[in-house]
Every structure is written in C-alpha cells, then in structure tokens.
Amino acid sequence: MSELNEILAHNREFVASKAYEAFEAGKYPERKLAILSCMDTRMVELLPAALGLRNGDVKMIKSAGALVMHPWGAVMRSLLVAVFELGVEEIMVVAHFDCGMRGLNAPEFLEKAREQGIPDERIDTLRNAGIDLNAWLTGFDDVETSVRHTVNTIRNHPLMPKHIAVHGLVIDPHTGGLSLVEEDVNEAQESAA
Structure with a gap:
C-alpha cells in the first residue's frame, strides 16, 4: 500500500472516531x-x-532552513498575512543545528536533479531566463x-510594521534545547513591560 493509501485509510478512521475533537x-x-x-522531520x-505549544497557539510556517529566500516570496507573504489578517504580534525564526541546508551546494544539487531525469536543456532555460540557480x-x-540574516530580512521588510517583534533562535534537534540568537526588544514591548 502506498503512503497515500495508508494516510487516507487512517484519515477515514480519524474522522469516524471523532479524534479531531482533541485538536x-x-x-x-x-x-x-x-x-x-x-x-x-x-x-x-x-x-x-x-516550546510548550499546543494546537491553536501559533501560526507555523515551514521552509527549508527556516529561510526567507526572497522578500516577495511565499514565506514572507505568509508572515505578512499572519500579521495583518490573523493578529500576530510577534515572530520567531527557529532554525536548528545539523540542518540539511548547511552546506547545500548548487552544482551537487543540480547533478542530483539530472540523475532524477531533469535535462540540461531545462536547467539552461532557467539560467537563460535570468534565474541565478547558484544563489538559489x-x-x-x-x-x-543564517538566522540573523532571516530575522533582518523580516524586520526590514517594507510592509512589516516596526512594532512587530522578530526574534531568532536555534534549537538542538536531539534535545530540544534553545539558543537565543536575536531578541527584538522594541518600544511597544518595553512600554508594555
């Protein structure tokens, strides 16, 4: 049975037993x-x-490496929607040690793409269209x-309100221990304290 079929079978039982009520x-x-x-994973x-979080506590956005790669991409848009549409007042960037994005290398990545059947012509088309695959x-x-860079990108986005606190942390993927990298203490937080 494929993963999809296993998931669909589990989901039917989940709904039938009303297990969703706990969430x-x-x-x-x-x-x-x-x-x-x-x-x-x-x-x-x-x-x-x-972090002591339960269902309903936060808006969770996931991206390889906890990165904002482009100020006008989907990750940044999701953060802005969370602020303007969903009442978010604080943002935390939480990356982790032993990340697969550490040391990601464009030539090696593209070789893996070729091994999976992506032709050189397609890669050349992307490059000829002005896409910098080496940077991306x-x-x-x-x-x-990396966390500092992402925090800075979010804080300085032209649509991000200055009163939104943006913090940066790194978590140990084995113990869950947190290391604070960037704490944003802005005027709104200081006056509330």
Whole structure:
C-alpha cells in the first residue's frame, strides 16, 4: 500500500472516531505568535513540545532552513498575512543545528536533479531566463548567521510594521534545547513591560 493509501485509510478512521475533537482550535493564534521553522522531520513534534505549544497557539510556517529566500516570496507573504489578517504580534525564526541546508551546494544539487531525469536543456532555460540557480540553490555555512540574516530580512521588510517583534533562535534537534540568537526588544514591548 502506498503512503497515500495508508494516510487516507487512517484519515477515514480519524474522522469516524471523532479524534479531531482533541485538536479543535480557532484560526487566530491564541498566543499571537508566528513561527518560521525548518521543514526538518525532527521538528514535527519536537519543536512544539520544546516550546510548550499546543494546537491553536501559533501560526507555523515551514521552509527549508527556516529561510526567507526572497522578500516577495511565499514565506514572507505568509508572515505578512499572519500579521495583518490573523493578529500576530510577534515572530520567531527557529532554525536548528545539523540542518540539511548547511552546506547545500548548487552544482551537487543540480547533478542530483539530472540523475532524477531533469535535462540540461531545462536547467539552461532557467539560467537563460535570468534565474541565478547558484544563489538559489546555495545553503548556508553557519546557522546562527543564517538566522540573523532571516530575522533582518523580516524586520526590514517594507510592509512589516516596526512594532512587530522578530526574534531568532536555534534549537538542538536531539534535545530540544534553545539558543537565543536575536531578541527584538522594541518600544511597544518595553512600554508594555
């Protein structure tokens, strides 16, 4: 049985037994928080548990490496929607040690694409269209520097209100221990304290 068929079978039982009732929550995050985290499989349950989060507490956005690669891409748009449409007042970027984006290398990545049947002509078409595949497919060397860069991109986005606090953290994918990289203490937070 394929993964899809197993998931669909499980889902029918999940709905029939009303197991969903344990997860009922509103669409607005109770803690007025959005978290940008990595898509790493180790973060699926560990991250919410390590942060003490429950269903309905936050808006969770996942991206390889917890990166905002483009200020006008889907990740940044999701963060802005969370702020303007869903009541988010604070954003946390939570990357992790031992990330697959660390050391991602464009030539090696493109070789893997070729091995999966992507022809050189298609890669050349992308390059000829002005897409810098080397920049787009390059990861980072240091996770803390990467977090600082992403936090800076979010904070300085022309549509991000200045009163929205943006923090940066790194989580240990084995223990769940957090390391604070960037804490945003802005005027709105200071006056509330």
